[in-house]
Amino acid sequence: xxxxxxxxxxxxxxxxxxxxxxxxxxxxxxxxxxxxxxxxxxxxxxxxxxxxxxxxxxxxxxxxxxxxxxxxxxxxxxxxxxxxxxxxxxxxxxxxxxxxxxxxxxxxxxxxxxxxxxxxxxxxxxxxxxxxxxxxxxxxxxxxxxxxxxxxxxxxxxxxxxxxxxxxxxxxxxxxxxxxxxxxxxxxxxxx
Numbered sequence: 001x002x003x004x005x006x007x008x009x010x011x012x013x014x015x016x017x018x019x020x021x022x023x024x025x026x027x028x029x030x031x032x033x034x035x036x037x038x039x040x041x042x043x044x045x046x047x048x049x050x051x052x053x054x055x056x057x058x059x060x061x062x063x064x065x066x067x068x069x070x071x072x073x074x075x076x077x078x079x080x081x082x083x084x085x086x087x088x089x090x091x092x093x094x095x096x097x098x099x100x101x102x103x104x105x106x107x108x109x110x111x112x113x114x115x116x117x118x119x120x121x122x123x124x125x126x127x128x129x130x131x132x133x134x135x136x137x138x139x140x141x142x143x144x145x146x147x148x149x150x151x152x153x154x155x156x157x158x159x160x161x162x163x164x165x166x167x168x169x170x171x172x173x174x175x176x177x178x179x180x181x182x183x184x185x186x187x188x189x190x191x192x
Contacts, residue, residue, distance in 0.1 A: 006085040009041055010049045014058065014082040017074035021062060024050055025069055034150075037128060037157050053078065111178030118176055122168040129161035 006014070016022060016030050024047050031041045050072055053059045058078035062071040074082070099121045106114045135154060143151050174180065 005088075006081055007049075008039070009045050010053055010058075011082055011085040012039065012041070013046065013049055013053070014074055014078050015086070017059065017072060017078070018082070021071040021073040023065075023069040023071050027072075037132075038153075038160075106175070111174070115176055115178050118168065118171065122165065125161050125164045125168070129158065129165060132157045132161060 012031065012035060013027055016027055016034075022030065024043070027050075028041065028043050028046050031039075031046070035041070050059060050061075054061050054072070056077075057075055058081050059072040060075050062073060064070045099117060102109070102114070102117060109117075132154060136158060139151065139154075140146065168176075
């Protein structure tokens with residue numbers, strides 16, 4: 001068992017290694033595909049955690065292969081540490097949404113700059129939703145029976161992205177398009 005409790009990054013790597021040996025590169029790829037929408041891992045974090053977990057006896061490094069890639073396999077101690085981690089109550093979620101921080105201080109930006117940020121982020125969320133919808137459409141009819149855990153996670157992603165897009169679409173028009181629609185002719189203005 002490790003000297004300190006597993007962090008979520010190390011635990012997620014052990015979770016993926018339950019599926020079989022993987023190189024650090026494989027783990028980065030799998031993490032990006034499977035949890036990248038809600039949990040970020042960098043390549044340096046993955047390799048740092050693999051080194052620490054190997055030293056703690058949670059994973060075992062195999063022989064180096066092509067391109068000097070080294071596969072890692074979960075050990076019995078790694079399985080036990082993962083089982084302990086996954087049985088703990090999850091911590092509270094923390095929203096780290098950089099756009100919201102920028103939005104809070106948006107009055108300090110030129111309106112067209114904020115509108116550009118909003119448009120770019122909305123496009124990213126629309127693209128992510130399209131990817132989730134494509135994944136959902138590819139699921140077999142009995143997906144809930146086969147893997148209810150992955151399906152539940154995908155459904156959260158769908159609901160989240162739809163909610164975020166609804167938020168973007170409900171923003172005041174002057175935030176999304178500060179130039180606004182062109183007006184011709186006189187406007188009703190009150191003057192004193």
